[in-house]
C-alpha cells in the first residue's frame with residue numbers, strides 16, 4: 001500500500017482501457033447560502049485490476065464521489081469516463097444502462113430484496129440478463145462460501161444479522177464481475193475478523209477479474225489491502 005497524490009495524465013489511461021477516470025469533477029449541492037461544494041475539482045484514475053481506498057472525515061465528500069463515479073449523480077462540471085465510455089455525455093436512460101452493465105455497488109445498507117433468499121439475491125441480476133447458467137450458479141456458491149454465508153443461502157434478509165446482510169450485498173455485487181466496483185464502508189456492521197476477510201475478498205476479486213475498485217472508508221485498519229490510498233478533505237482529493 002502507498003499513499004499518493006492523484007495521478008493526472010498517468011501513463012496508463014483508465015478511460016482508454018476500461019477503468020474509471022474522473023477529470024476535474026466538481027459537485028455543488030443545495031442552493032444559495034445553503035450551497036455546499038461536495039466535490040472540488042477532483043481528478044482520479046483507477047485502472048483495471050487496481051484497488052483504491054479513499055479515506056476522509058465525515059462530510060468530506062466520499063459518498064458524493066461514489067455517487068458521481070457510479071452515474072447516480074451528475075457532476076456540476078467535469079467528466080466521468082467508465083469502461084471506455086464518457087458517462088457524463090450520456091442521456092439519463094443510457095447512463096442507467098451503462099451503470100447496470102458495468103458497475104457493482106456495495107452500499108452500507110445492503111439494499112437486499114425482502115422476498116428473496118440470499119442465493120436468489122445473487123442470481124437475480126444474471127436471471128434478468130438471461131445469463132443464469134451452470135457457471136453462474138457455481139460462482140454464486142463460491143461467493144457464498146467466500147463470505148461465509150453458505151449455511152444461510154436459503155435465508156431471507158429479515159432472518160439475517162446486519163453483518164450477514166452486508167456480506168450478502170458484497171457477494172451480490174461481485175456476482176457479475178463488474179468493470180468498476182464502488183464500495184461504501186463495506187465493514188461498518190462487521191467485526192474485525194470479518195472486516196479483514198471482506199476487504200481481502202474485494203482485493204482478491206479486483207485483481208483476479210481486472211476490476212477498477214474504489215472503496216471509501218473511515219477504517220484505517222482495512223486500508224492495508226488497497227493498492228493506493230487517497231485522502232478526501234472538504235471535497236478535495238489528495
Ligand SMILES: Nc1ncnc2c1ncn2[C@@H]1O[C@H](COP(=O)(O)OP(=O)(O)OP(=O)(O)O)[C@@H](O)[C@H]1O
Nearest residue numbers: 029030034036038057058059060061062063064065
Ligand atoms: N442534498 C444536499 N444538499 C446540500 N448539501 C449536501 C447534500 N448532501 C450532502 N451535502 C453536503 O455535502 C458534503 C459531502 O457529503 P458526503 O455525504 O459526500 O460526505 P461523506 O464524506 O460521505 O460523509 P460521511 O462519511 O458522513 O458519510 C457534506 O458537507 C454534506 O453536508
